[in-house]
Amino acid sequence: MIRERAYPVDPWHIRETRLDLDLLAQSESVFALANGHIGIRGNLDEGEPHGLPGTYLNSFYELRPLPYAEAGYGFPESGQTMINVTNAKLMRLLVDDEPFDVRYGELRSHERVLDLRAGTLERTVEWVSPSGQAIRVRTVRLVSFTQRAIAAFLYEVEPLDASCRLILQSELVANEQLPPMSKDPRVAAVLDHPLQAEEVLEQKAGGLLVHRTKASDLRMAAAVEHQIDAPGKHEVTTEGHPDWLRTTVAAKVGPGQKLRVVKLAAYGWSGSRSLPALRDQVGAALASARLDGWEGLVEAQREYLDAFWDHSDVKVEGDQEVQQAVRFGLFHTLQAGARAEKRPIGSKGLSGPGYDGHTFWDAETFVLPALTYTQPAAAADVLRWRHSTLDLARERAQTLGLQGAAFPWRTIRGQECSAYWPAGTAGFHIGADIADAVRRYVQATGDYDFEREVGLELLIETARLWRSLGHHDRHGRFHIDGVTGPDEYTAVVDDNIYTNLMAQQNMFSAVEAAKRHPDLARQLGVDDEEMASWRDAAAAVHIPYDRELQVHQQSEGFTRLQEWDFENTPPEAYPLLLNYPYFDLYRKQVVKQADLVMAMYIRGDAFTPEEKIRNFTYYDARTVRDSSLSACIQAVMAAEVGHLELAHDYLGEAALMDLHDLHQNSRDGVHVASLAGTWISLVAGLGGMRDFNGQLTFAPRLPSRINNLEFSLLWRGLRLRVNVTSDEVTYSLRNGGGSARLVIHHHGKDVEVTQVKPVTVPIPPAHPVGPPPTQPAGRAPVRRAPQD
Numbered sequence: 001m002i003r004e005r006a007y008p009v010d011p012w013h014i015r016e017t018r019l020d021l022d023l024l025a026q027s028e029s030v031f032a033l034a035n036g037h038i039g040i041r042g043n044l045d046e047g048e049p050h051g052l053p054g055t056y057l058n059s060f061y062e063l064r065p066l067p068y069a070e071a072g073y074g075f076p077e078s079g080q081t082m083i084n085v086t087n088a089k090l091m092r093l094l095v096d097d098e099p100f101d102v103r104y105g106e107l108r109s110h111e112r113v114l115d116l117r118a119g120t121l122e123r124t125v126e127w128v129s130p131s132g133q134a135i136r137v138r139t140v141r142l143v144s145f146t147q148r149a150i151a152a153f154l155y156e157v158e159p160l161d162a163s164c165r166l167i168l169q170s171e172l173v174a175n176e177q178l179p180p181m182s183k184d185p186r187v188a189a190v191l192d193h194p195l196q197a198e199e200v201l202e203q204k205a206g207g208l209l210v211h212r213t214k215a216s217d218l219r220m221a222a223a224v225e226h227q228i229d230a231p232g233k234h235e236v237t238t239e240g241h242p243d244w245l246r247t248t249v250a251a252k253v254g255p256g257q258k259l260r261v262v263k264l265a266a267y268g269w270s271g272s273r274s275l276p277a278l279r280d281q282v283g284a285a286l287a288s289a290r291l292d293g294w295e296g297l298v299e300a301q302r303e304y305l306d307a308f309w310d311h312s313d314v315k316v317e318g319d320q321e322v323q324q325a326v327r328f329g330l331f332h333t334l335q336a337g338a339r340a341e342k343r344p345i346g347s348k349g350l351s352g353p354g355y356d357g358h359t360f361w362d363a364e365t366f367v368l369p370a371l372t373y374t375q376p377a378a379a380a381d382v383l384r385w386r387h388s389t390l391d392l393a394r395e396r397a398q399t400l401g402l403q404g405a406a407f408p409w410r411t412i413r414g415q416e417c418s419a420y421w422p423a424g425t426a427g428f429h430i431g432a433d434i435a436d437a438v439r440r441y442v443q444a445t446g447d448y449d450f451e452r453e454v455g456l457e458l459l460i461e462t463a464r465l466w467r468s469l470g471h472h473d474r475h476g477r478f479h480i481d482g483v484t485g486p487d488e489y490t491a492v493v494d495d496n497i498y499t500n501l502m503a504q505q506n507m508f509s510a511v512e513a514a515k516r517h518p519d520l521a522r523q524l525g526v527d528d529e530e531m532a533s534w535r536d537a538a539a540a541v542h543i544p545y546d547r548e549l550q551v552h553q554q555s556e557g558f559t560r561l562q563e564w565d566f567e568n569t570p571p572e573a574y575p576l577l578l579n580y581p582y583f584d585l586y587r588k589q590v591v592k593q594a595d596l597v598m599a600m601y602i603r604g605d606a607f608t609p610e611e612k613i614r615n616f617t618y619y620d621a622r623t624v625r626d627s628s629l630s631a632c633i634q635a636v637m638a639a640e641v642g643h644l645e646l647a648h649d650y651l652g653e654a655a656l657m658d659l660h661d662l663h664q665n666s667r668d669g670v671h672v673a674s675l676a677g678t679w680i681s682l683v684a685g686l687g688g689m690r691d692f693n694g695q696l697t698f699a700p701r702l703p704s705r706i707n708n709l710e711f712s713l714l715w716r717g718l719r720l721r722v723n724v725t726s727d728e729v730t731y732s733l734r735n736g737g738g739s740a741r742l743v744i745h746h747h748g749k750d751v752e753v754t755q756v757k758p759v760t761v762p763i764p765p766a767h768p769v770g771p772p773p774t775q776p777a778g779r780a781p782v783r784r785a786p787q788d
Contacts, residue, residue: 007659009320014114014328014659019102025051025667030658031114031121032332032351032670033143036340036378038151038267039350042112042121045091045139045155046100051667053176055087056350058343060269061357061412062194063215066419074399076419080412082346082357083194084178086209086222088265090171091155093137096164098129100137105129116331117309119145119301126160134160146300147292148339149285153263154294163254170263172224172245174211195220197242198275207238207245208282210275220269223282225290229260262294308334311719311734312374314682317708319648319784325655326682329675333370336672337378342385344412345672352669358410358417361430361486362629362673364437365602370676372437373683373713376445380454383441386434387454389414390461397465400425404464407431422491422582426484428469431462432502436602439509443694446716452520456513460524463510463534466503470537478540485555486629487595489576489585493555495542498599501606504541507534543606551618552611554596564590564622566776574779575626575663590776591619593627594634601636601684605692613641613769620773628657631781632677636685642769644686644703649781651681683711687722697745698731700724701766705784718742720753724763732758 006023007014007030016027024044028051031042041054061080068075093100102110108126115122125137140154157166175193195211198219206225212218226247228236234251251259266285268278289297312330316323336349344359345367363382371379386407392414393405400406408416409424418424438455442448470480480503485496511531514521544553553559573579576590585592594601597619600612607615616637625631635650657674658666683689686709688699696715702708702724709724712734719734720742733740733755742753746761753759775781 009324011320011323012116012327014116014324016112019107019110021049021103024049026658026661027112028052028054029348029351029666029668029670031112032335032349033119033121033141033151034335034350035143035145035148036336036338036343036345036350037148038143039335040089040141040143040151041352042114043089044102045089045123045141045153046093047087047090048101049103052179052352053084053087054352055085055089056082056353056357057085057220057267057269058340058350059412060085060213060218060220061216062191062213064191066417068419072421074425075421076416078415079356079417079419080216080358080415081191082353082412083191083213084176084353085195085220085267085269086172086174086211087176088151088172088222088224088263088267089141089153090169090173091139091153091261091263092169092171093157094165094167094169095129095133095135096131098131098133100127100129100135102127108134116327117302117305118298119305120298133162133164135164136160140298142297142301143335144289144297144301145304145338147285147289147297148341149266149268149282150289150297151265151267152289152294152297153265155261155263157253157259158257159253159255161255163252166249166251166253166259168249168259168261170224170226170247170249170261172207172209172222172265174209174222174243195243199279200240200242200245201279202238202240202245204238205236206247207240208279209240209243209245210279216271218269218271219273219275219278220267221278221282223266223286225264225286227262227264227294229258231257231259234259264289308375311712311714313712314679315708315710316682316706318706319652322652322655322678322682322706322784325659326678328659329655329678330370330374332670332672333367333676333679334375334378337367337371337382338375340378340381340385342381342388344385345382346412347672348669349672351672352667354665354668355410356417357412359412360410361427361433364430364433366629366632366673366680367676368437369440369684370679372441372444373715376441376447376714379437379441380445380447380450383434383438383450383458384454387458390457394461397468402465403468404466405431405458405461406465407434407462422484423488426482426492428465428480428483429485429496429499429502431465432499432506435459435462435506435509436502439505440691442513443691444715448516451513452517456517456520457524459506459510459513460521460526463507464530466507467533467537470503472537472540476540477542478537479542485595486593486598487554487591488627489590489592490555490558490595491582491586493558495544495556497543497552497554497596500541500543501599501603504538505603507538511535549618551614552596552607554591554619558589561587561589564588564776566590566779569777571778574624576624577626589622591623593625593630594623594637595619597623597637598633601633601640604640604690609641612637616641617773620775622776624776624779625653625781628654628663628671628674629677631657632674632681632685635681638773639685639688639701640699642766643772644701644766645705646772646781647681647685648703648705648784651678651685652784653781654678654681682709683713687711687724689713689722695745696720696742698722698729699747700729701763702726703784715742720744726763728760728762730758730760
């Protein structure tokens with residue numbers, strides 16, 4: 001685990017002031033750069049030492065076997081794994097005849113800075129070689145938001161005391177040696193050297209490598225070009241081999257002089273384009289980057305992020321750590337999806353190989369809300385990708401004997417890749433999560449063209465799934481049996497409330513969308529009878545409730561299960577799934593992550609305020625947060641039911657998930673959903689934002705240690721700014737002209753906002769609440785201490 005404040009608190013930077021070799025893998029994730037198409041981990045420029053090398057292209061994967069001890073009908077036969085592609089980061093330096101390596105000689109200083117406004121990672125090093133030659137190295141890298149195929153690197157070396165020979169070897173390397181990714185030798189064999197060389201091209205100051213995967217049959221190309229500024233005489237040579245290309249710059253440099261090299265790298269891949277087409281594509285990308293040059297790329301990156309922060313920034317006064325963390329989270333959320341362009345957002349984004357690079361339901365449920373209200377085009381592109389996989393989802397539904405579309409629990413291309421069906425196939429709620437993301441996007445943007453082109457068919461096919469998966473009992477109630485909700489410690493259950501309520505909304509949304517587009521709905525085979533069946537099923541959905549305890553049951557019979565013995569569960573036994581059999585977890589009252597509590601957030605219109613209070617208290621005492629997806633949702637509901645200090649504590653846990661490596665697995669990549677969840681915790685939690693039934697509502701309240709909260713939302717083309725203090729809130733519009741108006745609800749009352757006149761309204765006194773809920777022994781969130 002990264003010790004607290006491993007990175008000094010700074011509102012706009014993540015700064016590493018000393019190099020800790022034991023934490024390299026974690027810092028490589030934190031300092032990863034991406035744009036949704038390309039991702040590069042924050043490895044040291046010289047490549048060694050490293051924790052986990054990594055360069056990734058969105059949706060570029062290799063197939064691998066999914067071994068089963070006992071096979072079963074409908075089990076997926078192969079998995080998909082995002083692979084480490086050709087690495088363009090490597091810049092090896094020799095000082096005279098000694099390699100620059102931080103493990104040898106004297107490391108006088110070492111600092112890395114991730115600049116969240118500039119979109120760059122800068123490194124400054126002072127090092128003395130074993131023979132006594134002192135140098136200063138400064139490097140800057142970026143993955144361009146404006147030129148999707150481009151990553152760029154600046155490398156400067158300056159002798160400090162005496163002249164020396166500097167030999168810089170800039171490399172392009174495929175099939176890097178990696179730490180073992182799987183204990184199964186069959187899987188390991190597939191992932192070892194997954195790229196087959198197809199072409200190598202050498203030029204004086206760069207070149208190109210083209211490779212193809214062995215099983216998935218995908219082709220990629222990577223090309224580099226160098227711009228060299230060296231004092232006096234220097235030599236440049238390039239040599240190429242099937243799996244590596246090396247450009248060498250040799251120069252003699254004196255004190256006060258610098259060797260400066262700019263490296264431009266272009267990436268592209270395709271499953272269908274020819275080798276010449278892909279070669280030409282990356283060549284054109286290099287030409288475009290060359291036209292702008294290093295300074296132009298840096299300036300464009302800054303301008304892009306200036307615009308992003310102008311309408312997406314969240315300002316928090318009173319908790320500097322959360323202020324830094326929410327910006328860090330928004331930056332990584334942007335990096336995961338900004339230029340994904342009809343491709344998925346993985347749970348680790350493009351920051352590491354965790355979860356094999358797969359996307360799950362958390363993309364639609366956690367990441368897309370933040371993007372929908374800040375970068376709606378990026379959210380739409382993810383849903384367009386889902387739509388492009390509809391045929392595969394229909395095939396999966398047919399395999400399972402169902403109608404409509406059964407979307408995969410985990411995937412890269414669209415096929416189901418989960419080999420554990422209780423937490424995979426049975427997690428049908430992902431279909432309703434996708435439908436909810438469609439509903440939210442259309443509602444927030446008013447983009448009914450998108451609804452016609454993409455959204456309607458997604459809503460229809462997921463509604464058909466629910467109608468065929470569920471059934472009416474003899475009393476007319478509609479049940480959905482044998483499913484797994486968000487809580488993977490309570491699997492294959494009947495009538496999971498989250499699933500039932502999300503399916504209900506899914507079916508109602510499909511009816512409403514079909515009515516808006518009757519011609520297209522008819523073309524998709526929808527008739528009045530089918531819509532009536534959706535309405536009837538949705539209206540009759542069964543919601544389990546324990547009348548004795550006066551709480552809802554997470555699933556039918558949950559509250560009668562045996563209680564988990566939290567008092568005698570040692571701290572080192574968490575996460576429970578790594579220390580106890582699922583058989584034991586499934587039959588007891590222990591909750592991995594917010595499930596019913598999440599239902600109360602997304603479907604808050606289905607519960608009364610009193611029910612929310614009782615439910616939250618009951619389930620908070622049984623939720624162990626073994627998932628990074630939990631704390632942010634618990635923060636939202638803690639705030640809604642009046643426990644603001646607890647909400648602040650949960651907010652801190654979600655925000656610091658990676659900066660403090662709270663789950664001790666950030667080495668595999670950042671937790672994009674938890675980082676996006678920090679935005680949710682602040683905007684939907686402390687800001688009280690909801691969007692039920694097309695109405696934008698707010699019920700903001702701040703905990704004692706936060707003085708001010710300010711954020712923006714895009715709603716129907718209008719940019720709404722919300723500024724919350726302890727006793728009042730100001731709503732204002734920043735665009736739309738003098739005639740623009742927006743009616744919102746503030747604590748239940750209508751408020752009209754115009755661009756001409758911001759509106760300031762008081763925050764009504766909070767209703768008295770009882771003592772804060774308790775958590776399982778040893779699992780309470782860390783209290784947010786007052787900031788220094």
